Amino acid sequence: MIPQPLVETRQLGRWRMHAIQAGGQRLDGGAMFGIVPKTLWERRIPADERNRIQLGMRCLLIEHDIGPILIDNGAGNKEDAKFYDIYGVENRGEHGATRLEDGLREIGFAPEDIVMVIASHLHFDHAGGNTKKDASGAIVPSFPNARYVMQRKEYEYATHTNERTAGSYFKPNFVPLVEAGLVDFLDGEAEIASGITGILTPGHTPNHQSLLIESDGEKAFFIADLVPTAAHLPLPWIMGYDVEPLVTLETKRAILRRAVEEDWLVVFEHDSTVAWAKIENDGKSYRARP
Ligand SMILES: [Zn+2]
Numbered sequence: 001m002i003p004q005p006l007v008e009t010r011q012l013g014r015w016r017m018h019a020i021q022a023g024g025q026r027l028d029g030g031a032m033f034g035i036v037p038k039t040l041w042e043r044r045i046p047a048d049e050r051n052r053i054q055l056g057m058r059c060l061l062i063e064h065d066i067g068p069i070l071i072d073n074g075a076g077n078k079e080d081a082k083f084y085d086i087y088g089v090e091n092r093g094e095h096g097a098t099r100l101e102d103g104l105r106e107i108g109f110a111p112e113d114i115v116m117v118i119a120s121h122l123h124f125d126h127a128g129g130n131t132k133k134d135a136s137g138a139i140v141p142s143f144p145n146a147r148y149v150m151q152r153k154e155y156e157y158a159t160h161t162n163e164r165t166a167g168s169y170f171k172p173n174f175v176p177l178v179e180a181g182l183v184d185f186l187d188g189e190a191e192i193a194s195g196i197t198g199i200l201t202p203g204h205t206p207n208h209q210s211l212l213i214e215s216d217g218e219k220a221f222f223i224a225d226l227v228p229t230a231a232h233l234p235l236p237w238i239m240g241y242d243v244e245p246l247v248t249l250e251t252k253r254a255i256l257r258r259a260v261e262e263d264w265l266v267v268f269e270h271d272s273t274v275a276w277a278k279i280e281n282d283g284k285s286y287r288a289r290p
Contacts, residue, residue, distance in 0.1 A: 002090045003056040003272040007103050010276075012265070013195075013215025016063040019267060019275040020103035022074030023091025025125055026052035031240040032228070044231035045272075052088055055229065055270040057125055059100060060222050061107070062213060066193055067115035070143070071211055071222050072269060073129030074100050078139065078172055087125070100129050114143040118192060119150040120224030121208045122158040123168040126269070130173050139172050141182060148177050149192050151200075152185035154207040165205075165243065201226040201255060203248025204239065210255070212264075220276070221264040226251060228270035230277060233286040256286045 001024060008019045029051055033041040045053040057074040075089050077097050084090075093102040101111060119127050132142045141148075155178070158169040177183050186209075191197045201210040204225040211222040225241075226248065227233055235252055242248045259266055259279040266288075267276045277288035 001054060002099070003054065006099065007106050008275045009107070012062075012213060012220050013218045015065075015195075015213075015215045017213070017220065018061040018063075018103070018107050020059045020061060020100060020107075021275075022057040022059050022098065022100040022103065022129065023089060024272065025055045025057055025075070025090075025270070026050075026088025027055060029053040033232075034236075034238045034240040034242070034245065036237050041231070041237075045229070054088075054272045056272045057089075057091065058267070058269045058271070058275060059103075059129075060211075060267055061104070061109070062196070064116075064193055064196070068109055068113055069116045069118065069193060069196065070114050070146075071118045072120055072126045072224065073117065073142065074098065075125050076128030076130070076132055076142070076173070078128065078131065078133050078170075079124075089125070097132060098129060111143050112145050114146045116193060117143050117146045117148045118196070118198070118211060119148070119154070119174075120210060120222065120269070121154050121205050122150065122174050123205075123225070124170050124173060126224070127173045128170070131176055139176050141177060141180065146182070148183045149186060149198075150174070150183060151198070151207045151209055152187055154205060154209070155183075155185065157205060157207060168241075199255075201251050203244050203246075203251045204242045206244060206247075219262055219264045220267060221255075221259060222267045222269070223255070224269050226255060227266070227268065229268055230271050230274045230288045233279065233288065235286070256281075260286075 029047045060071040062069045091099045195214045197212045198209045213220045280289045
């Protein structure tokens with residue numbers, strides 16, 4: 001099942017903002033919820049016969065003053081059928097090569113229009129769409145006129161893998177961009193474009209970043225894999241995939257407090273149904289405000 005709708009749009013201050021569902025993905029439910037028992041997590045997201053739960057791969061397009069800016073870009077089209085089956089990735093487009101291209105087309109943009117592509121981190125389900133295979137099988141940038149922005153230390157981590165991390169980082173997703181001179185590296189927190197700030201949110205990976213987007217007093221927060229779905233809002237609901245789960249815990253504690261205090265609209269990248277929500281704390285736990 002491919003999560004729907006393809007595109008959800010809302011205004012943030014003076015910018016239009018589009019959540020594009022770049023496809024579906026199914027991952028092991030136990031791995032997605034870490035120490036949380038199945039009896040608890042399956043009430044939030046049911047498991048299939050292979051114990052996998054349905055996820056999305058949501059990207060965010062901001063109609064910024066400098067042109068369309070894209071945050072993350074799903075899994076792309078470069079892997080083989082076996083790979084897509086293992087991870088339950090369903091992202092082939094009806095019109096373009098990928099669902100992401102279909103989503104861009106639905107809101108009137110072509111990949112050539114994108115001026116900037118920002119990466120939360122370089123795992124294949126977030127950065128696989130950075131590059132694509134052309135008709136000859138060569139790997140080329142998917143967004144040929146864009147600057148690609150990523151944390152320098154995340155890139156170093158992605159290019160120096162170990163047995164635990166290698167399954168998520170594939171060099172064709174990012175090394176060709178660096179070789180082509182298309183990458184602008186960030187060294188920690190930085191304003192990337194006016195009103196869009198990369199904020200380090202370590203834990204899932206040591207140099208994972210989230211994006212705070214501010215326009216005319218309104219704030220949205222692309223939280224990426226710090227809180228992949230709305231079901232992951234309670235502090236101890238942390239993915240087994242995280243390389244530093246206790247760091248994730250402290251990052252969540254600080255970030256979710258700010259999300260409530262500053263009334264952020266939090267964007268959920270992997271939630272198959274909830275694109276975004278304001279956050280509240282009911283005295284015991286964080287949750288999406290209905
Ligand atoms: Zn990840």
